[in-house]
Amino acid sequence: MRILITNIAALCQTEAADTTPIRRVAGTAMSSIPTVNDAWLVIDNGIIHSYGSMKSMPEMTADETIDATGRMVLPAWCDSHTHLVFAAPRDGEFVDRIKGVSYEEIARRGGGILNSADKLNAMDEGLLYEQSLQRLHKVMSQGTGAIEIKSGYGLTLEGELKMLRVIRKLREAVNIPVKASFLAAHAYPRAYRDNKEAYVDLIINKMLPVVAAEGLADYMDVFCEQGFFGIPETERLLEAGWKYGMKPKIHANQLHHSGGVQTGVKHNALSVDHLECVGDAEIEALKGSQTMPVLLPGAAFFLGITYQPARRIIDAGLPVCLATDYNPGSCPSGNVPLLLSIACTQLKMTPEEAINAVTINGAAAMELEDKMGTIKHGKLGNIIITEKIPSLAYIPYDYGNMPVHRLIC
Amino acid sequence: MRILITNIAALCQTEAADTTPIRRVAGTAMSSIPTVNDAWLVIDNGIIHSYGSMKSMPEMTADETIDATGRMVLPAWCDSHTHLVFAAPRDGEFVDRIKGVSYEEIARRGGGILNSADKLNAMDEGLLYEQSLQRLHKVMSQGTGAIEIKSGYGLTLEGELKMLRVIRKLREAVNIPVKASFLAAHAYPRAYRDNKEAYVDLIINKMLPVVAAEGLADYMDVFCEQGFFGIPETERLLEAGWKYGMKPKIHANQLHHSGGVQTGVKHNALSVDHLECVGDAEIEALKGSQTMPVLLPGAAFFLGITYQPARRIIDAGLPVCLATDYNPGSCPSGNVPLLLSIACTQLKMTPEEAINAVTINGAAAMELEDKMGTIKHGKLGNIIITEKIPSLAYIPYDYGNMPVHRLIC
Numbered sequence: 001m002r003i004l005i006t007n008i009a010a011l012c013q014t015e016a017a018d019t020t021p022i023r024r025v026a027g028t029a030m031s032s033i034p035t036v037n038d039a040w041l042v043i044d045n046g047i048i049h050s051y052g053s054m055k056s057m058p059e060m061t062a063d064e065t066i067d068a069t070g071r072m073v074l075p076a077w078c079d080s081h082t083h084l085v086f087a088a089p090r091d092g093e094f095v096d097r098i099k100g101v102s103y104e105e106i107a108r109r110g111g112g113i114l115n116s117a118d119k120l121n122a123m124d125e126g127l128l129y130e131q132s133l134q135r136l137h138k139v140m141s142q143g144t145g146a147i148e149i150k151s152g153y154g155l156t157l158e159g160e161l162k163m164l165r166v167i168r169k170l171r172e173a174v175n176i177p178v179k180a181s182f183l184a185a186h187a188y189p190r191a192y193r194d195n196k197e198a199y200v201d202l203i204i205n206k207m208l209p210v211v212a213a214e215g216l217a218d219y220m221d222v223f224c225e226q227g228f229f230g231i232p233e234t235e236r237l238l239e240a241g242w243k244y245g246m247k248p249k250i251h252a253n254q255l256h257h258s259g260g261v262q263t264g265v266k267h268n269a270l271s272v273d274h275l276e277c278v279g280d281a282e283i284e285a286l287k288g289s290q291t292m293p294v295l296l297p298g299a300a301f302f303l304g305i306t307y308q309p310a311r312r313i314i315d316a317g318l319p320v321c322l323a324t325d326y327n328p329g330s331c332p333s334g335n336v337p338l339l340l341s342i343a344c345t346q347l348k349m350t351p352e353e354a355i356n357a358v359t360i361n362g363a364a365a366m367e368l369e370d371k372m373g374t375i376k377h378g379k380l381g382n383i384i385i386t387e388k389i390p391s392l393a394y395i396p397y398d399y400g401n402m403p404v405h406r407l408i409c
Numbered sequence: 410m411r412i413l414i415t416n417i418a419a420l421c422q423t424e425a426a427d428t429t430p431i432r433r434v435a436g437t438a439m440s441s442i443p444t445v446n447d448a449w450l451v452i453d454n455g456i457i458h459s460y461g462s463m464k465s466m467p468e469m470t471a472d473e474t475i476d477a478t479g480r481m482v483l484p485a486w487c488d489s490h491t492h493l494v495f496a497a498p499r500d501g502e503f504v505d506r507i508k509g510v511s512y513e514e515i516a517r518r519g520g521g522i523l524n525s526a527d528k529l530n531a532m533d534e535g536l537l538y539e540q541s542l543q544r545l546h547k548v549m550s551q552g553t554g555a556i557e558i559k560s561g562y563g564l565t566l567e568g569e570l571k572m573l574r575v576i577r578k579l580r581e582a583v584n585i586p587v588k589a590s591f592l593a594a595h596a597y598p599r600a601y602r603d604n605k606e607a608y609v610d611l612i613i614n615k616m617l618p619v620v621a622a623e624g625l626a627d628y629m630d631v632f633c634e635q636g637f638f639g640i641p642e643t644e645r646l647l648e649a650g651w652k653y654g655m656k657p658k659i660h661a662n663q664l665h666h667s668g669g670v671q672t673g674v675k676h677n678a679l680s681v682d683h684l685e686c687v688g689d690a691e692i693e694a695l696k697g698s699q700t701m702p703v704l705l706p707g708a709a710f711f712l713g714i715t716y717q718p719a720r721r722i723i724d725a726g727l728p729v730c731l732a733t734d735y736n737p738g739s740c741p742s743g744n745v746p747l748l749l750s751i752a753c754t755q756l757k758m759t760p761e762e763a764i765n766a767v768t769i770n771g772a773a774a775m776e777l778e779d780k781m782g783t784i785k786h787g788k789l790g791n792i793i794i795t796e797k798i799p800s801l802a803y804i805p806y807d808y809g810n811m812p813v814h815r816l817i818c
Contacts, residue, residue, distance in 0.1 A: 089799065089803065089806065089807070091799065091800050091802040091803045091806040091807075092800075092802070094753070094802060094805075094806045095759060095760060095802050098753055098754075098757050098758070098759055099759065100757075138810070301754060301755075302754055302808065303754070304754050304755055304757070332806055332807055332808065333807070333808045333809035333810065335808075335809030335810065338747075338808075338809040344503070344507055345507075345710060345711055345712075345713050346710075346713055348507050348509075348713070349507070350504060350507055350508065351504060390498065390500065391500050391501070393500040393501070393503060393504050394498065394500045396503075397498065397500040397503045397741055398498070398500075398741055398742070399711065399741065399742045399744075399747075400742035400744030400747040400809075401547070401742065401744065
């Protein structure tokens, strides 16, 4: 099956065939999106075969030819942090929070992670899968062409396995890469409230061996935060994950300068995610590391809290990755184009920086940089054809409208 | 033509046939959205004929029957403040602003109102109409069932008339109410930079008589702000508008406590719009007046500036109206559902308050409260059928996704 796309107004985020592959972009390099104007692109059996300028398009045949006059083509979004598998929305909690109801009272009324866990554990696996597949199809229609999904609403062996099996089934159902992170350390179940060490033991001794034996998770995740999993617990969990080859990808520094970023770097985390609270110490720790800082401004928007200091991180020469954090409590949206608008208007990232953050850097935060994130010969042909738009900047500018005409995957 | 909608999960914002009509809602009343669960609704030749509970639905026939199982029905959004007629997007200015470029430099590079005016004056009226109609169809697909559109990118007699004629043509092209506001006092053209009084004279003596004679505008608008049109100029303009029966509907208090709100109230403005800068004096002025405070948080979001104090205004017992401010410079989005999400997450309005603000209060801010804004016998049948959603709160909660399944108008 060969697809030929012609008359592309701008083919964005291209890499030449014969240069050293780009693994991630950082600092000032994030301002650049290499582009071929008036271009053609060939995807052969789902793999990018070749591209070039219309002026020098060779004679060729294709099974499908798409005329992209006036449209742009970009690599599909790589959304490296989501909780897309969940049992029920938390729209009641949303209203309670607007009204200033306390966290404890919200939990009493049926909000919070523990209530999501109750609902997930009570839900049939088939229904959980169907609902999650609908959400996955929705975000794919918004341009997402690779995604990471976390467990963490089970908090029991059975519940966590149920979630991870659903993620595996989603991976088999769609034509895009789906990565799974094991996040039993998302919250302490009620039964362990007074014996937190026993829950960490349960994760390490009972859950992790089963998850690893069944090959259900790519990454080890921990909600590292004061009042949740502290530094000592996080370190035990990450070390245990590494023994099964599961790299860390952790929640860090959402609410406090907790040391989570430094702990992630120390344990060679693939990424440290959230980062509302980042100062000099965190930036110094990230410098020289391969750990990707992943910002989740959609959650900051939805909660009405302070945004992540993206400019400070980029201006320090570091890479920035953006992800949606799609989840029922703090970010019920997996809409990447809107995430780009939030990043540009609130974090003051330029459109180029924001697009690098959800393409090549998003790919890197899921170890997909060899397969996704740029238009390069041999990479997956998961690409976005945009609506007719006048510029790359128009994608975040035209906020609330959908710039994605079609996802090819 | 009779449309019967059955099995509506929740018919929202209803008014009984035999009670005193609601003209606007204020203060604590904004927390209430009267609802009939499991309902039917009949629209007869575009007019709401009757509604009730499915338990007591009479035998009837219809030309079209819609099964709304799992869906909600609401009155269509009334967007009372837009600049939907414009010649070109300003995505370049968007990037410049992110990079911290000064206003003067942005203007030099082709941004700002004066550059929008250059492009509009250069554009063929037919093309301007076609582009604007596309935008209007887009916002209608997002649930907007009545809209106000301003002139103000002409700043010459010919340019202003061109815009107002396009608005009139739009009104004839769609099945929803379209109101026009005359906003020649949007900015001072370059030629009048050193003789501002002469431009106010031009508006009053040359433009206004023609606009009024041709019946092209319903309202008189002024950008009342330090550095734009001050209080004395605003008062002259509003008095001149009143002479032709054009009620004031003005831009006030966006950047400063400029006295614009008080001036609007003094001149019996239908609405005062923007209101980022509102304190005790402005709230006192609004109390006891019929002037509607209209908040435009989409622009505050897009510019990354302080949001309007909606809670303070509502808690003072006043009404609040929300509108999109759809325009190419400070809010390139006419998406009302996303506006509701911004209002709830950033202004801490409850979903009920936000929905009142874009239905009955939006109608009131366009003098359409007799025709729109609630589900009431005899009002226009411009209604929204939602996607299958679990609650009214889900509309702003599920941000970035489109809750509108269908607009009937």
